[in-house]
Amino acid sequence: MRRTLAKASFHTALNLAVFALIGTAILAFTYAQTHDRIAQSEEAEKLKLISQIVPHDLFDNDIIKDTLDVKPDALLGNEDTTTAYRARLQDKPSVLVLEAVAPDGYSGKIALLIAIRDNGELAGVRVVAHKETPGLGDYIDISRSNWIKGFDGTSLEKYNGHARSPLPNLPPCPQGASPPGTRCNAATLARQAGEGANESLRDLSFNDRDWKVKKDGGQFDYMAGATITPRAVVKAVHKALQFFAQNHDALFAQTAPATKPAKDKKP
Secondary structure, X not given: OHHHXXXXXXXXXXXXXXXXXXXXXXXXXXXXXXXXXXXXXHHHHHHHHHHHHOOHHHOOOOOOOOEEEEOOEOOOOEOOOEEEEEEEEOOEEEEEEEEEEEEEEOOXXXXXXXXXXXXXXXXXXXXXXXXXXXXXXXXXXXXOOOHHHHHOOOOOOEEOOEEOOOOOOOOEOOOOOOOOOOEOOHHHHHHHHOOOOOHHHHHHHHOOOOOOEHHHOOOEXXXXXXXXXXXXXXXXXXXXXXXXXXXHHHHHOOOOOOOOOOOOOOO
């Protein structure tokens, strides 16, 4: 009797192992067959979104080939190396498209494409992927509403084309940075300051109270009952602008050096 039970148990375990192996093989085969196609589809969708936020009159180079690998950075929220697309006009930097992640969406990570003009002004933002609640948090998607267009024209220093009020008294540009007597914007100063910059100087750029949803005292609209989602996106876009300001020259370099490691501001 015991031998019969042991034999039956052995056969059951063997059958389960065989089925598990077969199932694993099928999944692996399916993944191998579809992975490239899925990646190509995602890339095509990404390029479609880039065409929405980088107008053709802003570049004359091949933006798809003029790219740069960006290593994981706290300001971008990316855990893997991502691709930056560089638009140039008459061989001069015009727009940079960064991939960023808002890690603190209501239902998880929100993947973003962020286009930033050479002067630090946003050309546009698009959501690439998200898992936010349908009919509520998904209004961040351009296919659902125009909310995401509220970033157009904003920068570290201004909201939607209107200068932040009050603006700090910015110091003169460092010698040789611009014509004598002119004032630098905060993004330029932060970029030129580089490593070891005076913290008060960086605060001109990075302590921007406007970069919050209106519920938190900022300038960005939100839908009642869905505050977490836009709050996460606004925060991620703001950090991406900081990353751009810190790494502008490296990001647009013809022979691109590695970007500087992030110095995410502590709360």
